[in-house]
Amino acid sequence: MKKIEAVIKPFKLEDVKDALVEAGIEGMTVSEVKGYGRQQGHSELYRGAEYVVEFIPKIKIEIVVSSDEYVDIAIKAIQENAKTGKIGDGKIFVSDISKVIRIRTDEEDAEAL
Amino acid sequence: MKKIEAVIKPFKLEDVKDALVEAGIEGMTVSEVKGYGRQQGHSELYRGAEYVVEFIPKIKIEIVVSSDEYVDIAIKAIQENAKTGKIGDGKIFVSDISKVIRIRTDEEDAEAL
Amino acid sequence: MKKIEAVIKPFKLEDVKDALVEAGIEGMTVSEVKGYGRQQGHSELYRGAEYVVEFIPKIKIEIVVSSDEYVDIAIKAIQENAKTGKIGDGKIFVSDISKVIRIRTDEEDAEAL
Amino acid sequence: MKLKLSALMALFLPIFAFAEDKLDTGDTAWMMMSTALVLLMTPAGLALFYGGMTRSKNVLNTYAMVMGAFVLAIVVWIVAGYSIAFGTNESASLQSFFGGFGNVMLDGITWKDLSGSYPTYVFVAFQGTFAAITVAIASGSVIGRMKFSTWMVIVALWGLVVYAPITHMVWGGDGALLFDAGALDFAGGTVVHMNGGLAGLVLAILVGKRAGYPKQAMKPYSILLTAAGAALLWFGWYGFNAGSAFGANAVAGVALLTTTIATAAAGLTWMIIEWFVFKKPTLLGIASGIVAGLVAITPAAGFVSVGGAFIVGIGGSVIGFFGVVTLKKMFKYDDSLDAFGIHFLAGLWGALMTGVLALNDQDLLWDGPLKESGDRMGQFMVQLQSVGVVALWTLVGTVVVYYIASAVTGGARVDAETEEIGLDETLHGEKVTNL
Amino acid sequence: MKLKLSALMALFLPIFAFAEDKLDTGDTAWMMMSTALVLLMTPAGLALFYGGMTRSKNVLNTYAMVMGAFVLAIVVWIVAGYSIAFGTNESASLQSFFGGFGNVMLDGITWKDLSGSYPTYVFVAFQGTFAAITVAIASGSVIGRMKFSTWMVIVALWGLVVYAPITHMVWGGDGALLFDAGALDFAGGTVVHMNGGLAGLVLAILVGKRAGYPKQAMKPYSILLTAAGAALLWFGWYGFNAGSAFGANAVAGVALLTTTIATAAAGLTWMIIEWFVFKKPTLLGIASGIVAGLVAITPAAGFVSVGGAFIVGIGGSVIGFFGVVTLKKMFKYDDSLDAFGIHFLAGLWGALMTGVLALNDQDLLWDGPLKESGDRMGQFMVQLQSVGVVALWTLVGTVVVYYIASAVTGGARVDAETEEIGLDETLHGEKVTNL
């Protein structure tokens, strides 16, 4: 099984989620993260003190899938829907998962997804 | 070494944590995440505009352990304490970790846990 | 490719980030997490009801790098800058990543980093 | 009340430039302002004070319980509450307890009528804000588990069955039970605070504890909002207490000063006690002390000296602290936001101390044993009688109202899952913060 | 207005202890307090009410639109707005619409001048707070997409071109168009609420919808702050309505009571409607009902009975609910925070119902068909005329102002990316919460 982690721009979440669900991937876990990279941050101004905010709000999506086929489907859905073409669109990382359990039913691995 | 990631219902955190500690697992990192899956979200209502909230608040627990034995112990503790039997109880994912370092002491791997 | 995850004390983030950037690692993703371990929590007091807060605010940094060389550089930068010598300095975990994609350009793996 | 008022006024005649039955613009200005001040106390002051102390999943429900209670109670007040409280009953035995239905929908009152030196319409609105805050206070004991529908039914019934009769007994003029007995309650220590606080406890016991109480940590959403709410309460309380002099007169000045002193002393006291007992002074503690002091001085505000104000305030804080920290743990009831611990206990303290500390000054005192014969012990007994009667009426009335409301709405308590998820999401479909 | 005021005053002469042209301390106290109360409504009440309903990325911008509008509008008012509104024009045909420039920078007014029984300086400040809240209300329709610079230019021009002339027409004294016609608008149903609400709609249509509206979820930052804002609005509104009696008199008492009743009834009504229609009563709904009730009773406050107040309040809530839930969806405009849906519609309802429900009481009524000949139908036609004239002037004036402001600032709307990121960060460089 594989885990796909994608860091994307927050306002793209809705589109990416819809595309994933449409592609048959019906489970995911998202979290709010902050990214540092080439994308420039902005600056905040409080009574003349200017603070550069270097970490930019991003959304991290985690998806665990049972087969390489689904990995490709997921990547495609994310790539197509998270892209704006501007710096800061984010990255996709793929890694291995050795075991999955569904807590409710005790089902394991592919069945648990 | 292995990493166990579990996505659970927020109000189960206390029980799961207690069980893990009792089972001898004394370190973990948790974060607030939002889950999408079979569990139905609820809807919010603002002056007649109804918004369906599809992402449901969950807690993610990450535990790194040194041996497969501990993996089983941890999984058992989580399974038993996070289960309500209703949809949305969450999932457990296991993966490999190749190196661990304790920052304070520079200890490595099993010693660092 | 490798992923380095480090759980550190929040106020060390700025130093760690600067050191990483200086060492040539120009991308990372951070999130707010809560840690449980040997470090003692504090207690909160509301009208005589005392609640022990066992989970301590931490920052998790995730860095994906292309080579083992960079793994060492990153670990060094984190170790040196996150250390206070007191309990709770946190941990570094290293794992494998099988694929990386930059969403903006569709570049893959090392090029995407 | 009008009669007593006139009596009071007469004393000042040489000082005031108007004769009775003339509108005085200064008094009218002050009473309108006081009405606005007391109004602010509920949907802003108390709602923030309570909302800030609630767990984040129930904050909006708590706010809605206060704000919803407020609008409903005002409507109930106009429709019949005022009439029961301040109307006059022809039957003497009924007049002891009820003012009757002669002024339903304010029938019989015109916009030119005066209560002493200001319009009766203003008096009606002013008293309406008292009726509304009293029931809103009780909500603090039952947040986080009661159905909103049950609560709304309770509010409507309670205003008629408990609040209005008690107000009549204490402030209802000649023939009213405790009024005739000569009970001193300047601005509502018995009528408002003991009454609302005890109703809270009764409801808390009847509806049961919150799931997980007291084991589970129940952390307040925002102490900052609670503190801001306490500050708004303090501000509004000048209308409550100094407004209860029914004019911009020297008695109002007494109430204004004693309220300031007792409240400051009480805030300081709670802070110091916490510092000693728990090693840490908290902002919630300062805010709690402020409210305890305000409650305690309420019945005494126009009657006591500078020294008396210190005693009432400091004692109110001590007893409130004891109620919140010791008593609640001892008896294991879930008086969630301490309506009983603070409002009932500090109100009780204030009501009794009014008997002990009221200045023996004919120009300040109301009719009663102390005024008539300097009989302080007799006055204290009257105070005891009044807290006893009020407590009994509240107890019985609240139980009755609870069971009716519970029956009408198919049980008073939300189910376990609703409670677990939180009432904001389940009952109102709203969320406290969307970041 | 001054003339009308004197006329009103004359009625009370036997009651009041002062002769005309003398400063009365009670009236002065009340008018100063009313000024402070109305002031509070904008930078605290409305700003929190609106800010809480905005998405988190635009909250500070919304607050700044309200607070910035307030300070600018006050300055504009002193510089020339007051003069246009309450000055006297020598040309009779101009006097129908404009008061002229005789009091620019308050020229010609001294600190010893009285308006009836209180200083004219207080009158100037009191009316200034009305001018400032009116334009601030309009901001609610266009938050989240308008340039701050455009908004500031609109505020400055609108105060002179729309607000001041409309105020003159309605309240400008002898010779002013709707004043002469005998329109009844006690505290600003037409002048403030219809005016501000319609200006909002016009601007919303001209500047266009927010990106993603209505498909995308636009969740409010904090309903709790919105509710607190509504409570502060209610509090301040006593200055707005009872202050519009221009003294601490019996008419102020009427306004105070009717405001209390209508608002409570309206808050309750909205809650109940939501409960029926959506199965869930919301805190935002209670708060919205409260504001709708306050708006509706504004033109009627000093004119109607207890029963009338209930009708005006309940109806205001029903029509506001309809505006917000039905009308907005039907016509698909993006009246973001419902300045039109609530302020215009409830203000319109109140203005018309004032004609229907005003008590036929010579001591309460202003000059007009109803007072002069008991001609209620005639009075209703005058009310119709006044809402028509105001609506037309607002419509045309706001369009003109918009295009000028847009031209001056190089387009009224921020670019898509700025809107996407949020105006707090892009326009102000600030963030609503730093945890």
Next chain:
Amino acid sequence: MKLKLSALMALFLPIFAFAEDKLDTGDTAWMMMSTALVLLMTPAGLALFYGGMTRSKNVLNTYAMVMGAFVLAIVVWIVAGYSIAFGTNESASLQSFFGGFGNVMLDGITWKDLSGSYPTYVFVAFQGTFAAITVAIASGSVIGRMKFSTWMVIVALWGLVVYAPITHMVWGGDGALLFDAGALDFAGGTVVHMNGGLAGLVLAILVGKRAGYPKQAMKPYSILLTAAGAALLWFGWYGFNAGSAFGANAVAGVALLTTTIATAAAGLTWMIIEWFVFKKPTLLGIASGIVAGLVAITPAAGFVSVGGAFIVGIGGSVIGFFGVVTLKKMFKYDDSLDAFGIHFLAGLWGALMTGVLALNDQDLLWDGPLKESGDRMGQFMVQLQSVGVVALWTLVGTVVVYYIASAVTGGARVDAETEEIGLDETLHGEKVTNL
């Protein structure tokens, strides 16, 4: 002050309907309301204004410093502060600086005593709210690093050693140093704002900078709360300024209008300066300008014209901006929330401009060179003298108080780890938001 007051009153005798030494209900209503308004400024207005600007880990501590200071300072005021400030000393040389201990615990004052036309009890409470806000202002400079215990000791001592004598010198009546010299300070530009602001700077320098200042980003918890606090300050300031006319009279009307004008102009000015200098207008900037304007107009409120109010307000904003943005960076002190930059500097500006701009109108002016002989230059020199004396006294007094408090509490500063973790958690055991 009472003497001056009587003198002022005498001028209006033909206008007012009462003779001296009679309670006037309008004046009493206004002074009670003013007391409530000024009270609101500290535990709500200033506490939110400051709390919102603090880093999230120190917000509750900041709030507690303000609220705790408030309750303690009120107690100190009643116990001895009032006596030192407004009592009369038999020794003429002491009377220059101290009022003595004749009114400790308000001894010698009865509830029937009048200050001019309203109860002395109200005067005591009104002035108490001034004493309490002054020291609370100073807290803004030292948040985030001072021990709460040290702060409490400072508050108690400072109220007696610094505030009360300065108040005596300026407002203490015949024989008091600056009062005799004829210094004009309408509502406390020197007594409150320069005094509190300079005390803040002194403490900030003595306790040292926050760790990491100015390198580390110190982001405000919630600018929205700061803006809401500024709005509440503005509201309350009407009691502060117009209340300082000691009655509902024409002079109060002047203060009310000039306060409105100067504040609006100042809010606008700060916004515009930021727009030019930093390309972005901020909400914090508008709020800061509002406070700067309020401070600047305080000493001048009852003395200047409409044009004068504009000048005072705009200048106050310019100088406050300069203090906050330029001066602080230049001298590298950590005046954390700018008590010095805004309160001292704008207060200084206002105090001096009062000499320059006070209307030469016998009915408005207080005794002094300008009134007596039209000697404006002489008046300006008196103003200079008064700011000099106040600054010197504050400087020396605050240093002394700091070292005593520091010694008593074993050092004034928390340790580095406590500072790092944050004072909310370590000193109070509370957390600002529990989501």
